Amino acid sequence: MATKPFASSADLTEKRQELEILGDGVYALTAEGDPNVGAIEGEDFLVCFEALATPVAAREWLARLREHTDKPVRYLVLSHYHAVRVLGASAFDAEVIIAHDNTRALIAERGKEDWESEYGRMPRLFKEPASIPGLTWPTLTFSDRVTIDLGGERGEVHLRYLGRGHTEGDIVAWLPKQRVLFAGDLVEAQAALYTGDAFHREWATSTLDNVAALGAEALVGGRGAVARGRAAVDAAIEQTRHFLEVMLREVGAVHERGGTLREAFRAAHAALVDRYGGWPIFEHCMPFDVARLWDELSGVERPVIWTAQRDREVWDQLQD
Structure with a gap:
């Protein structure tokens, strides 16, 4: 039997990017399941959401954005700590780089270990990795909420910090006037969930409840298409919840009966793959x-740090 390629190491095909305008001065860049990014225009500045994996990749996104606005980036918002x-x-x-206290x-x-881990798992996303000057450090952090006045x-x-989920430091960017939500990896629309640093039970319940309570009419998840309209937004949130609930049910059943990690993997995979x-x-x-x-x-309680070595060990342990 052929060995399954490690993580996304064999995914070397460039994805088609699409710049979507969600309202006056509200932009999202999606790319067939690659990480999404966004930007919001203020009167004389930009708020950018997410930074991509390398400066070279980020500059390509900014070049697309500059076709619509030449305003300088005042705020760069990082939804969580993952390298990509x-x-x-x-x-x-950016004048200010904002993240949650927990993200800093x-x-x-574990930022250095995560960098090495994600580079090994997803090498295609790291365009010209030598362009990365080092770890990214936020210059402003918060515990609950920060409000940015866009002017005019x-x-x-x-x-907003809505609770632990994909990591213990996820934040969202909510535009109440436009009813647009940049949800980061707390919600995925037609893309699988990565939960290797997650708090599954809290994410599947109170955190997603808090996301849903905002009442967004457009939602940009961490990956996948933009969800437009309340029905599509609700569907994206519930798809995320369903994925988590199935994992909790299947892995929980194996764990409770004293089974093995490998058995739990097979059960969860079988329940989700269709x-x-x-x-x-x-x-x-x-x-x-x-x-x-x-x-x-x-x-x-807290996720074990993923290293390039641990990635390979877990991968090899669970493959047939």
Whole structure:
């Protein structure tokens, strides 16, 4: 039997990017399941959401954005600490880089290991990795919320912490006037979930409840298409919840009866593959998802740090 390629290491095909305009001065760049990014115009500045994996990749996004606005980037918002979201930050020349308090702590604790891990898992996303100057450090952090006044009649951006989920430091950017939500990896629309650093039970319940309570009419998830309209937004949130609930049910059942991690992986994979197996990064995510949930059910409160070596060990352990 052929060996399954490690994570996304064999995914070398460039994805078609699409710049979508969600309202006056509200932009999202999606790319067939690659990480999404966004931008919001203020009166004389920009708020950018997410930074991509390298400065070279970020500059390509900024070149697309500059076809619509030449305003300088005042704020760069990082939804969480993962390398593919943050290491391109230097390209933005932002006055302020904003993240949650927990995200800054995670960068200090495990940012270097995560960088090496994600580069090994998703090499295609790291365009010209030598362009990365080092770890990205936020210059402003918060615990609950920050409000950015966009000026004029443009309204506000509310940066909110809605609870632990994809990581312990995820934040969203909510535009109440436009009813647009940049949800980061707390919600995926037609893309599989990565939960290797997650808090599954809290994410599937109170955190997603808080996301839904905002009442967004357009939602940009971490990956996948933009959800437009309340029905599509609700569907994206519930798809995310369903993925988590199935994992909790299947892995939990094996754990409770004293089974093995490998058995839990097979059970969760079998339960999810028909619905989600054709979606981006499903096969990549599942071993790491199940390993983290198994730890969580075993009483390991905070995720074990992923290193390039541990990635390979878990991958090899769970493959048939």
